[in-house]
Amino acid sequence: MYRISDSEWEVMRVIWTKGQTRSSEIIxxxxxxxxxxxxxxxxxxxxxxxxxxxSSQREGKAFIYQARVSEKQSYRDxxxxxxxxxxxxxxxxxxxxxxxxxxxxxxxxxxxEALLLLKKENAVERVICDCIPGQCRxxxxxxxxxx
Ligand SMILES: [Zn+2]
Numbered sequence: 001m002y003r004i005s006d007s008e009w010e011v012m013r014v015i016w017t018k019g020q021t022r023s024s025e026i027i028x029x030x031x032x033x034x035x036x037x038x039x040x041x042x043x044x045x046x047x048x049x050x051x052x053x054x055s056s057q058r059e060g061k062a063f064i065y066q067a068r069v070s071e072k073q074s075y076r077d078x079x080x081x082x083x084x085x086x087x088x089x090x091x092x093x094x095x096x097x098x099x100x101x102x103x104x105x106x107x108x109x110x111x112x113e114a115l116l117l118l119k120k121e122n123a124v125e126r127v128i129c130d131c132i133p134g135q136c137r138x139x140x141x142x143x144x145x146x147x
Pocket of ligand 1: 137
């Protein structure tokens with residue numbers, strides 16, 4: 001799986017939103033937010049095509065760009081990449097933090113409650129990480145805590 005850079009991500013968001021789009025449309029969309037030149041955006045598009053994240057199809061003089069990866073899956077991949085860097089025993093407190101600062105409707109909260117009720121049926125006794133010893137402070141099953 002390819003890492004998507006911050007700039008490439010901005011371009012991907014336009015492509016995901018528009019479905020099929022030309023570079024001129026992407027340039028126009030991003031012009032308000034960034035002072036990127038046309039050639040910068042074309043370079044970013046070229047990289048996304050090389051990475052297999054976007055397809056390009058010639059139509060007359062222009063190219064039509066289309067995403068080859070789903071938006072939802074890409075969100076999940078990005079989040080998982082971050083969480084994979086952090087000991088699994090820290091994940092819940094990070095979720096607490098995210099939930100506490102996230103704007104949520106009553107319906108959002110009710111959906112989260114329903115998810116937690118389901119989660120309750122598969123609760124584990126302990127969350128055990130698989131970090132390399134020395135990279136986290138966890139005490140693993142059967143290990144004696146030092147210090
Ligand atoms: Zn750990």
